[in-house]
Amino acid sequence: MEFGLLCCYAAAKQRRGDGGGSPPATRKKKKPNNKSSGKSIIEDDFEIKKSGFEVLQSPSPSEELPYQPLPLPKPPAGFVLDDQGRVLMASNKRIATIVDSTNNFPLECVIRRVFRNSRGDECMLLCPVDMPVQILKSVNVEGWSAVSDEEVEAILPTAAYTLAKIHMHLVYSGFCYTARGGFCYTEDDIIEFHTDNGQDVDGLPTEGVEIACFHLDGSHYMIYTPSDPLLFVAVKDENGALQIADDELLDDPAIISAIDEETEFNALVEEEAALLESLLGKR
Template sequence: MSSFRFNPENELDDEEKVTLTDEEGRTLECYVENSLDREDTTYVLLMPVDTPIVILAWDKEKDEEFSDAILIEDSEEIEQVFADAKAVLAELELTLKNTAYTLTASGELPPLEDEEVITLEIEAEEEELQFLASFYSQDQRYSIYTPLSPLLFLAKYDEKGELEMVSPDDQQMQPILEELLFEEIEE
């Protein structure tokens, strides 16, 4: 008897899906956007199945119109505001998930409106973000956004056949990343 189980969702998706796991045991389901075999190693370019989410805290000390946004990346702070953020997104029929490497949300995003887009400098690069919701937690104002650009991860299969993340900033990975991205654009 086979251990294979039919999953009707797999029938609808032509794209291959894989799961990334972080050090804390959290998982992130991703589509394989592209793959490349190089010297007995397979590298893959991955995009999350669900929508990536970022949470910003606003500087309380400044006037709201001119306030500075701070990207929340600390796992303890995310844990403190997660229930509030999840409740606010549930009102939009989105389910917030504390997944590996990024927060994600499943469900249909609201329509994109130009006045709901901000540009924020994240890690020395400008990123356009679509506003989803705001909330207060412990007298701090937070906003939830989703990046307009796709979030991509670079990974490779190790000797055991398991996926491990690879830093795209590693100089040795630059040619591989460029080839994966270039082939993605051509298709």
């Protein structure tokens, strides 16, 4: 599993100096699918479990089966729930900071999972507090391409002003640029990134949400955030500081298990949102 690539992908490329543009990405509006915007990074590999229901054949009156709800997935770190899903405890210590060794910029993250790897090291699954953002450049009427590191540095002031106009703040954070603030969007703002032959674009996620666009020196740019959560695996070193896990550690069964737990929880949240939307639509 190339989780390191999934964690940082193109957003990190603009911060870590990988450089170079990507092939044009075809802008394709996503059709409404009654799903919430938050998804798991490995949702395609996960079979969604429905909360509290099992698909069974109708039993005869003489052999009615008792109701057996599926077990609730493990909640994020800092929360304790009872068997019915009610919150018994919520910790206020759920923030951790990781530092990018290439520029010493910090990145504040929410702690999603706390666990130990197979070697006994304390590990965390982290998600940035602020919204990860990346800038793309229009290459034709319907295509977008990643911007080189040199060009990003030149256009950052204009990008920051574009975000400021919609009450958002560009943060020079570690590992990726982030934006602080909120914005509203619809299904029409969700974009699928594909090449002309339908293949995924190297260095870009499969989906993103358009935040804002701007023009500069005759070129058209788009600021977007990936649809899927940006997750990092961090390990505590001997001094207690958090370090991004090396790629060779990402196949550790304990790390894979933590990712699976996060995936299962995200799938439940998405299922609940779809169910609530369906119930409200019937009123």
